[in-house]
Amino acid sequence: MAKKLWGSRFQKKTNVLVDKFTSSISYDYRLAKYDILGSIAHATMLGKQKIIPVADANAIVKGLSIILKDVENGKFKPNFQAEDIHSNIQELLENKIGKASERLHTARSRNDQIVLDIKLYLKDEVVVLAGGISCLQKSILDFAKKNINVIVPSYTHLQVAQCVLLAHHLLAYIEFLERDKERIIDASKRIDSMPLGSCALSGTGLNIDREFVRKQLGFKSVTANSIDSVSDRDFVIEVLAGLSITAVHLSRIAEDLILWSTKEFNFIDIDFSFCTGSSIMPHKKNPDVLELIRGYTGNIIGDLSSVLVLMKGLPLSYNRDLQLDKPKLFDGIDTVKNMLEILPQIFGNIKINKDVVAKRVMDESLFSVDVVEYLIRKGLSYRQAHDIVGKMVKDCLDKGKNISSLSNSDLKKYSDKFNPDVKKILNAWASISLKISSGSTNPRLVSAQIRAWEKKLG
Numbered sequence: 001m002a003k004k005l006w007g008s009r010f011q012k013k014t015n016v017l018v019d020k021f022t023s024s025i026s027y028d029y030r031l032a033k034y035d036i037l038g039s040i041a042h043a044t045m046l047g048k049q050k051i052i053p054v055a056d057a058n059a060i061v062k063g064l065s066i067i068l069k070d071v072e073n074g075k076f077k078p079n080f081q082a083e084d085i086h087s088n089i090q091e092l093l094e095n096k097i098g099k100a101s102e103r104l105h106t107a108r109s110r111n112d113q114i115v116l117d118i119k120l121y122l123k124d125e126v127v128v129l130a131g132g133i134s135c136l137q138k139s140i141l142d143f144a145k146k147n148i149n150v151i152v153p154s155y156t157h158l159q160v161a162q163c164v165l166l167a168h169h170l171l172a173y174i175e176f177l178e179r180d181k182e183r184i185i186d187a188s189k190r191i192d193s194m195p196l197g198s199c200a201l202s203g204t205g206l207n208i209d210r211e212f213v214r215k216q217l218g219f220k221s222v223t224a225n226s227i228d229s230v231s232d233r234d235f236v237i238e239v240l241a242g243l244s245i246t247a248v249h250l251s252r253i254a255e256d257l258i259l260w261s262t263k264e265f266n267f268i269d270i271d272f273s274f275c276t277g278s279s280i281m282p283h284k285k286n287p288d289v290l291e292l293i294r295g296y297t298g299n300i301i302g303d304l305s306s307v308l309v310l311m312k313g314l315p316l317s318y319n320r321d322l323q324l325d326k327p328k329l330f331d332g333i334d335t336v337k338n339m340l341e342i343l344p345q346i347f348g349n350i351k352i353n354k355d356v357v358a359k360r361v362m363d364e365s366l367f368s369v370d371v372v373e374y375l376i377r378k379g380l381s382y383r384q385a386h387d388i389v390g391k392m393v394k395d396c397l398d399k400g401k402n403i404s405s406l407s408n409s410d411l412k413k414y415s416d417k418f419n420p421d422v423k424k425i426l427n428a429w430a431s432i433s434l435k436i437s438s439g440s441t442n443p444r445l446v447s448a449q450i451r452a453w454e455k456k457l458g
């Protein structure tokens with residue numbers, strides 16, 4: 001194990017197994033950039049406040065800036081013998097500037113330092129995630145526009161229900177993705193509070209300037225309670241909750257596409273470049289990417305529940321258990337980012353089997369509600385209309401007939417309200433055009449929605 005930030009009171013070297021067991025460098029090295037940025041702001045403040053000599057503060061800032069460049073250029077190699085990223089950077093700094101580096105940890109603890117690192121990391125990641133969601137929304141919107149006249153059967157209970165514009169179905173995705181984006185951006189409000197200066201848990205007797213550090217690091221506020229600052233990880237949970245909901249949505253999109261690409265549905269073809277084959281069955285073209293989106297969603301929900309369980313029994317304030325939030329947080333963020341990267345590509349390469357869906361929407365059972373509403377418009381109660389159409393559907397199914405093939409006198413047997421004009425509504429285009437309520441699949445309303453989203457997503 002490399003040099004420790006503690007140890008003077010220890011009469012013995014720690015057991016190597018302890019070093020190995022407690023180390024977090026294998027994952028928290030990813031926070032190097034944020035750890036350094038925090039230290040630069042902290043050292044600058046210590047110098048300004050004359051808590052440490054200005055010359056030492058300058059030396060620290062200079063040394064850290066060089067290490068930061070290495071991190072940004074990908075030249076930083078973590079020392080996997082270090083206990084954590086904080087010790088690793090401290091050691092690098094010592095090697096660079098010597099004695100002055102020993103003043104950096106004044107009025108600071110790793111307990112507030114790690115919270116700062118995660119918060120800075122999350123402030124960046126939230127922007128990337130929100131951008132990724134917008135990008136997916138745009139690709140879905142493009143796909144909707146490309147297929148604006150396509151009508152598909154829609155399902156409840158996975159049984160054929162009613163016709164909708166494909167674009168209407170796709171706009172549902174865009175709606176829930178927008179809420180996902182809002183949730184993640186909203187979580188960032190509660191991340192935007194600067195914890196440094198809380199130190200181990202009670203603050204410090206040294207005359208630090210937290211407001212100055214806040215400004216340097218671009219936080220909106222400073223945290224108001226030092227114990228809360230170092231104890232809680234609700235902001236990690238909140239992001240993971242937002243990511244879990246997002247992933248569940250992505251998983252449902254994936255499931256729709258999987259289903260639609262089956263031979264049984266055959267609504268769409270997913271491009272070969274986004275499918276895989278079978279080692280034994282030569283005919284197979286499998287949607288593995290989409291299945292993995294569904295599968296990884298379980299991991300992300302697992303990440304959320306891990307951190308919730310991690311927190312539930314912890315006495316205030318800091319406990320080492322808190323270290324274990326990071327592998328979960330990183331996994332959740334990386335996984336959702338990967339999903340958001342690949343899904344737009346898939347949407348950009350889907351082909352709709354227009355002839356197939358056109359045939360499917362000729363199924364007259366899709367129009368049963370339209371016929372019910374036809375009768376309601378003629379004065380029947382909902383109950384009467386439902387019963388009449390139910391009987392018609394049953395008889396037609398028994399006799400292998402369509403409603404549209406019934407003669408006028410046949411129709412009158414069910415209700416004298418029927419006129420030959422009822423046959424005009426027994427087609428998909430009429431069915432969607434008859435819908436007039438706001439938020440419905442009416443083509444005019446759907447087009448307006450598309451224009452609104454075009455404007456919003458830019």
Ligand code: ARG
Nearest residue numbers: 024084110111114322323324
């Ligand atoms: N690695 C720890 C974490 O992620 C920070 C170090 C705090 N260690 C300590 N002994 N107080 O939470």
